[in-house]
Every structure is written in C-alpha cells, then in structure tokens.
C-alpha cells in the first residue's frame with residue numbers, strides 16, 4: 001500500500017521516533033507547528049477518524065493513554081493540544097489516522 005505513515009510505521013521511511021510499542025508509533029512532525037509537534041499513529045492502517053468503528057477504535061484509547069506520558073516526557077507540564085484533522089474540510093493531508101500532539105507555546109482558539 002502506498003501510504004507514507006504505513007511506511008514510517010514499518011521503517012521503510014525514516015522518522016524521529018519519540019515512542020513506539022506494538023500498537024502505535026509517535027514521531028516528530030517534519031514541519032513542526034509548535035516547539036513540540038509529535039504525530040501519534042496506529043501501526044495498522046486506518047484511513048481517518050471517519051473510518052473508526054467498534055472493531056478498530058480501541059487503538060485510539062491506547063494512543064490517548066500514551067499521549068499523556070509522551071507529553072510529560074516532552075516536558076509539556078503546562079498543557080498541550082491534541083488535534084485530529086479528518087477529511088478534506090478537516091484539513092487532512094495524509095490518509096492514515098494520526099493525532100497531532102502540540103505544545104511548548106500558548107495555543108489559539110478557534111483554529112483557522
């Protein structure tokens with residue numbers, strides 16, 4: 001499958017990993033939008049949040065359970081933001097489910 005995040009997950013494309021286990025990988029975004037910008041992905045291919053079902057969604061709970069540990073390890077003791085862009089209107093550019101973990105600066109709301 002021609003999916004860049006599957007290739008990052010299986011090591012075909014290199015990345016700067018910050019956390020990895022059997023189910024997920026967290027790595028630094030190539031084009032960081034904050035001092036800390038980590039992408040958290042399931043190792044299995046799920047196209048987007050819109051493709052989540054009762055059968056495959058448990059990995060999301062795992063990713064969020066690990067997110068707080070990754071944030072702490074990155075020194076984000078004053079808060080952070082987790083973002084999922086879903087579909088064209090949501091601004092999704094890579095069609096493999098991922099959550100942005102952003103921190104190290106004060107965030108604005110609402111997003112553009």
Ligand code: 5GP
Nearest residue numbers: 004015027028029030031085091092093094
């Ligand atoms: P999206 O716009 O789909 O929510 O986020 C995709 C993110 O993936 C973007 O922030 C982009 O910078 C990042 N990205 C795209 N290709 C690569 C890559 O090959 N390596 C890494 N580390 N990040 C990537």
Ligand code: ZN
Nearest residue numbers: 003006045096
């Ligand atoms: Zn994929």
